[in-house]
Amino acid sequence: MASAxxxxxxxQAISPIQVRYCEVCxxxxxxxxxGSSFTKCKESLAEEDEDLYDKYYSEEALQKKLGTISLExxxxxxxxxxxxxxxxxxxxxxxxxxxxxxxxxxxRIERHKRKYVTSIHGLEAFGVDLKKVAKQFAQKxxxxxxxxxxxxxxxxxxxxxxxSGDIVEMIEDGVGLLKGVPKENVVEVEExxxxxxD
Amino acid sequence: xxxxxxxxxxVSGQTSVKTSVQRSIRSGILSQWSIDQDTLxxxxxxxxxxxLVKCREHISIYTLHGEPLFFQxxxxxxxxxxxxxxxxxxxxxxxxxDRGAIRFLLAGAHxxxxxLTSKGGYLPPPDKEIKAGTPVAIFAEGKxxxxxxxxxxxxxxxxxxxxxxxxIETVTYLGDDLWALQKL
Ligand SMILES: [Zn+2]
Numbered sequence: 001m002a003s004a005x006x007x008x009x010x011x012q013a014i015s016p017i018q019v020r021y022c023e024v025c026x027x028x029x030x031x032x033x034x035g036s037s038f039t040k041c042k043e044s045l046a047e048e049d050e051d052l053y054d055k056y057y058s059e060e061a062l063q064k065k066l067g068t069i070s071l072e073x074x075x076x077x078x079x080x081x082x083x084x085x086x087x088x089x090x091x092x093x094x095x096x097x098x099x100x101x102x103x104x105x106x107x108r109i110e111r112h113k114r115k116y117v118t119s120i121h122g123l124e125a126f127g128v129d130l131k132k133v134a135k136q137f138a139q140k141x142x143x144x145x146x147x148x149x150x151x152x153x154x155x156x157x158x159x160x161x162x163x164s165g166d167i168v169e170m171i172e173d174g175v176g177l178l179k180g181v182p183k184e185n186v187v188e189v190e191e192x193x194x195x196x197x198d
Numbered sequence: 199x200x201x202x203x204x205x206x207x208x209v210s211g212q213t214s215v216k217t218s219v220q221r222s223i224r225s226g227i228l229s230q231w232s233i234d235q236d237t238l239x240x241x242x243x244x245x246x247x248x249x250l251v252k253c254r255e256h257i258s259i260y261t262l263h264g265e266p267l268f269f270q271x272x273x274x275x276x277x278x279x280x281x282x283x284x285x286x287x288x289x290x291x292x293x294x295x296d297r298g299a300i301r302f303l304l305a306g307a308h309x310x311x312x313x314l315t316s317k318g319g320y321l322p323p324p325d326k327e328i329k330a331g332t333p334v335a336i337f338a339e340g341k342x343x344x345x346x347x348x349x350x351x352x353x354x355x356x357x358x359x360x361x362x363x364x365x366i367e368t369v370t371y372l373g374d375d376l377w378a379l380q381k382l
């Protein structure tokens with residue numbers, strides 16, 4: 001390990017090694033082959049840095065890498081890697097489809113006579129940080145907003161007051177953290193208070 | 199430990215750590231890791247506020263400006279993050295698994311003795327034996343950087359002797375949810 005000790009003027013602190021991480025899979029470059037995006041990792045590195053690419057993927061490097069593993073085991077490993085990659089791609093496709101199909105439900109719930117809360121469910125599918133966006137709502141409407149679990153155990157945002165219309169507008173305009181959330185996926189519903197004898 | 203970990207559901211709160219507690223953590227780390235005061239000071243300066251992020255199942259993650267520095271399970275030993283071990287590979291005693299074991303480790307599996315005792319693996323010599331219950335950095339055959347961290351389930355000499363079952367329990371590894379968590 002090449003740990004370069006560079007003493008500073010007053011401190012004897014050992015300076016850290018800067019590991020180069022892959023921009024695609026976030027692993028140290030040498031571990032890309034075990035990730036689920038090996039082809040993309042290689043392409044990206046070939047573009048970014050030819051020398052490093054050669055370091056890891058030249059014929060010579062590939063020979064050395066075999067180590068104590070048998071050729072047979074190595075080819076199995078490569079097969080596994082290819083299968084893993086195909087699986088990851090399929091999964092990403094499915095996830096994207098699911099994302100584009102997933103709904104955001106904005107529900108106006110009557111609590112007491114003419115007192116409402118608004119619950120928003122499904123924003124997390126679009127990569128929105130629920131806690132942060134709850135804060136955004138609280139600030140915008142000067143009211144209480146929190147992230148809670150609904151009876152199904154899923155996270156949702158509950159805002160005090162009837163702000164469903166405003167939230168639909170915010171999503172349409174892509175305000176703040178709501179940028180990129182598709183307005184077509186928004187569904188508005190109303191939950192009336194059940195009255196005895198109704 | 200971090201195979202399925204999501205900050206939105208698994209974090210119960212963040213608090214700043216009292217100075218007296220910080221002192222005892224600092225001395226704990228100095229005695230548990232091989233690190234000198236100056237280097238620790240450069241990683242975690244005394245003047246900077248340390249934040250304790252309390253998580254499910256008694257996991258405590260300590261962060262500096264949102265970046266996880268080290269963590270602890272119950273009041274067990276302190277583990278640096280894997281990224282910190284990449285920067286300072288000498289913090290924990292090292293072992294190595296053979297190439298065949300890498301993909302199992304990256305799926306979160308514990309490390310069986312044969313993967314450590316085979317030709318591609320490495321355990322320290324008898325006079326530098328690592329005792330059971332010690333945090334270790336797990337390196338991998340043919341790789342420069344650590345692939346994960348774990349805790350020994352038996353003495354390394356015993357691993358050599360029995361050569362079966364789990365030798366090291368994997369605690370965190372490349373690509374798990376702690377790895378994905380660069381800021382908290
Ligand atoms: Zn990569």
